[in-house]
Amino acid sequence: MSKEELEQLRAELKAAYRKYQDMELSLNMSRGKPCKEQLDLSMELMDILNSDSDLTCEDGTDCRNYGVLDGLPEAKELIGAMMENKPDNIIIYGNSSLNVMYDCISRSYTHGVMGNTPWCKLDKIKWLCPVPGYDRHFGITEYFGIEMINIPMTEQGPDMDLVEKLVSEDEAIKGIWCVPKYSNPQGYSYSDETVRRFARLAPAAKDFRIYWDNAYGVHHLYDDRQDQLIEILHECKKAGNPDMVYKFASTSKITFPGSGVAALATSLNNLEDIKNQMKNQTIGHDKVNQLRHVRYFKDLDGIRAHMRRHADVIRPKFEIVERTFDEQLEGLGIGSWTVPNGGYFISFETLEGCAKKVVSRCKKAGVTLTGAGATYPYHRDPADSNIRIAPTYPSVEDLAKAADLFALCVKLVSVEKLLEDSENK
Amino acid sequence: MSKEELEQLRAELKAAYRKYQDMELSLNMSRGKPCKEQLDLSMELMDILNSDSDLTCEDGTDCRNYGVLDGLPEAKELIGAMMENKPDNIIIYGNSSLNVMYDCISRSYTHGVMGNTPWCKLDKIKWLCPVPGYDRHFGITEYFGIEMINIPMTEQGPDMDLVEKLVSEDEAIKGIWCVPKYSNPQGYSYSDETVRRFARLAPAAKDFRIYWDNAYGVHHLYDDRQDQLIEILHECKKAGNPDMVYKFASTSKITFPGSGVAALATSLNNLEDIKNQMKNQTIGHDKVNQLRHVRYFKDLDGIRAHMRRHADVIRPKFEIVERTFDEQLEGLGIGSWTVPNGGYFISFETLEGCAKKVVSRCKKAGVTLTGAGATYPYHRDPADSNIRIAPTYPSVEDLAKAADLFALCVKLVSVEKLLEDSENK
Structure with a gap:
């Protein structure tokens, strides 16, 4: 023109x-907020428990009382099915997976990861950030003074050549933010090759962890066009890196944001490390709400x-x-x-x-x-x-x-x- | 004999x-666990919200969606009345006041208190522990490697001569655990003189905070024998130490432990400091459960x-x-x-x-x-x-x-x- x-x-x-x-x-x-009509879909969640309900869970625990640090067995079963992980690899948390991620970084900062030096004792911590990405992820790492390094996104996921190079060279790099499925904001899903390359990373830092925020694991728009992801925990185990990933999910965009349940899936070694901290932080998360969700959905088909x-x-x-x-x-x-x-x-x-x-x-x-x-x-x-x-x-x-x-x-x-x-x- | x-x-x-x-x-x-009959008292809490309920709170917020970092206005009102504090001085949290205390110490450790040096950058942190006291309090400070100093309890509260001497002399002392009313385990309540001496403390450390765990504020056994406590925030303000106290409470032993709401009351300066961290940690706590509690109790008389x-x-x-x-x-x-x-x-x-x-x-x-x-x-x-x-x-x-x-x-x-x-x- x-x-x-x-x-x-x-x-x-x-x-x-x-x-x-x-x-x-x-x-x-x-913001990525559900609309009123979406929230209305879950209103029957409010009817699931009433004053006549038996609030005892499968193993006999009275969910109304103190206890159960890592979640009800049936909640681990349900959320495990959703996350494609075994119940044994799951901790059920409170209402916010963001809070779980924050706590993971905060714990690593104050006490270190599985016996490694607490990050607060190190001069410099760096983090890989596939871009464009999720602002609240970046907000956490920024808050902890962690130097963030941009990694370009492709339709197959982050630029893995760059990721492999950087994590293998620099011990200060302790983590990477990933939204592997229907990524925020592009909606890209990591290819099989990308997931496999993640699982086979050889990080210089022993305490490097992949922060795998599977926020949209079951959030398909179409029946006939659904992205599928290779399961990362399993893949890391096969690759000889069983402890390299923390995987996060929640029901925030399934039932009610802020009133659902969040979860972490990871190796038994990581779970032990995390529970050793959690037992000082809380007696347990909201079991009544866990029970409410389990009885509402029943199983993965329900979700x-x-x-x-x-x-x-x-x-x-x-x-x-x-x-x-x-x-x-x-x-x-x-x-x-x-x-x-x-x-x-x-x-x-x-x-x-x-x-x-x-x-x-x-x-x-x-x-x-x-x-x-x-x-x-x-x-x-x-x-x-x-x-x-x-x-x-x-x-x-x-x-x-x-x-x-x-x-x-x-x-x-x-x-x-x-x-x-x-x-x- | x-x-x-x-x-x-x-x-x-x-x-x-x-x-x-x-x-x-x-x-x-x-453990201090409520019995089944106590839990049964709150079963109607489960009927308060159902699928016909309007889950909009007083200011028009749809409680089913994201948002509201520091709690619903009506929850601040109710819990504020219970804590004897203004709604403006309250943050409503999730299901566990222990978690709030842990997070306060963790935040101080990673980021410092109101601009002061983060504790992780200091050589030594110490804490005063009235004894006998609550094991989970001591568990948090132990986990953070904080040196705990025993302070003998009396029927009037901690030995204030010793508390005054130590906090005024030692800048490494950053806090004290208090269960001021019906203390754990003795059931002692701090005398007016004790509370006033707390409010008038002259700590060497600018970031010294009283951790005032008012866990049993409304937990009287008798109608005619009820201990009353002077309100500590107000007293600190009067004494020219407005920022010196974090006050904690929850509904754990009012409705269901682990499925209630926790709260913090403190000065506006502290609130600003805390919210600056919280906004990185979570989008908000469980508002539906806040609404459930408010509609169940209605007001302090209900509690x-x-x-x-x-x-x-x-x-x-x-x-x-x-x-x-x-x-x-x-x-x-x-x-x-x-x-x-x-x-x-x-x-x-x-x-x-x-x-x-x-x-x-x-x-x-x-x-x-x-x-x-x-x-x-x-x-x-x-x-x-x-x-x-x-x-x-x-x-x-x-x-x-x-x-x-x-x-x-x-x-x-x-x-x-x-x-x-x-x-x-």
Whole structure:
């Protein structure tokens, strides 16, 4: 396009943008939050236990009283089935897997991992961060003063050449954040080869651990397009690295966020190490809520059936965003986006240097997105190009408007950039 | 008594002891656990929320979704009333106040208190431990390698002359464990003078904090004999030490242990410091359970009425133990015991060097008590004389037998000690 054509286009886009501003939208797409209809799916969870219920679990424990540090046997069974791990490898925690991850890092910092030097006694701790990634992961490592190193993501997972090289060379690298299935924000799932290469890592640090946050293990959008992951604990064991992974999951996006159960799966050595700390921290987590979840779902089939109902609610939301982008942006060369089979996000790549402006434009027209940069450690996206789109919370109608506005802002900001670039030439 | 009389008595006591062994008792009085009848009192808690409930809280938040780091407004209101603190000074946590205390120490260790040097960067951290005290408190400080210093308890609370002297002299002393009301295990409540002296402490360490575990704030046994405590936050503020105290409480021994809500009350400065950490650790605690508790109790009167029902269940248990001790041991000079107005324990002092043997004797006859020494840091009771008795869990009938056996064991072990002493002369 010539400069004049671009200026003409900019004027048209600005006019369209002003119309959006007049609509006084107020939509929040900043976080991966379930919508009301999704929460309504789990309301019967509230009926499972009542004053006539016997709150005794399978092994005879009265779940109303103190005790049971690592979770009810039947909760380990259910969550183990969901995580594809044996009940013996599971600890059931409280309401937040993020809290479990934080506690793992905090414990390693104060007391070390399986007899190794506590991290607080070391000069420097480093961490690998596949990018774009989950801001709350990066928030924990930043809080502990851990130096975060960006690892580019590919459609097959993190750049494993780089991961292998760095962990084998640098003893200060103690961990890596992974969302292996339907990654946050791209919705990519690690390939079999990637998982196998993870299991075969040869880290310089004995206390290196893979933080495998399987947050979206059962969160498929489609019946006929479901990503499958090789089970990492099993794979690490086969590779002679049985203790190298902590695997996390929760029911936060299955029942109620903040009122579900979280879990960790890992080797028996790691479990012993962790329980030795936990026994000082708490007498036990909320067993009544564990029982409530077990009796509600009964088994993995119960969870799967429930997740299909979630998918029915949110699939149209992903589809309206994808359709809008297809219609408005396909082939223009000013942006690309992911089309995930599950999870909670769509990742959008603008032209370099445009993400912040797009997010700002959307905000000024009433649509709040995740802050640009949030998907990178220290909130620094070197290319200023990644935007995380969280389509689950708004209604389909609102999303249609928001996606339209988003596409418009991408066009407008891109045209402005092209004009600016041409002026700078 | 002459040696012959003592030997005669020992033979009689041994015969009586053997009869107990033949009874094959199996009672556990080791922990401060509510009994089944107490748990039954809260079963209607399970009916409060059902699938027809509106799980929106007062400020419009959908409690089923993510968010609200520091607790629902109405939960702060209710727990604040119970703790005698303003809602603004409260954080509502998860299911365990022990976990909150652990996290406070862990946070201070990794990141320091309000800008002060993180404890992990200091050579030595010390802690004051009123003794006898709560083993799980001591467990946390021991786990963090903190040197624990015994402070003798009196009926008015810890020896404040010693507390004042030590904290003003030694910057390494960063805290003190307190169970100010119906203390664990003695059931003593701090006098007004003790609380005031706490509030007026002049610690050498700027980051010294009083860990005020008000675990038994509303746990009275009698309507007409209730201990009252001066409110410590208010008192600290008046004394010019507004930030010196963290105050803890929970509903563990009000509704269901492990499935209730815990809380912290402290100054706004401390709250800001703590929330700055918490926001990295979790998105929020279980709001549905907060709502369940608020709607169940409605207000402080609801909690008080509920606690009277608890008292009706456990008062006879305390009374049978006290009556048995009165009948069997009063005036013999071989032991003393506390007669608390609330809380969960009776503390027994044997002759020096007898506690372990009494506990062992009881165990061999089928009655498990808290391990002797557990009420002291490092499990070391210098006089080997303190035994914690937890009368709430067994039935009144079983307790009658257990208290009888306990008194018998005290007599037997004391007679053996007197004989041994006479032989050693």
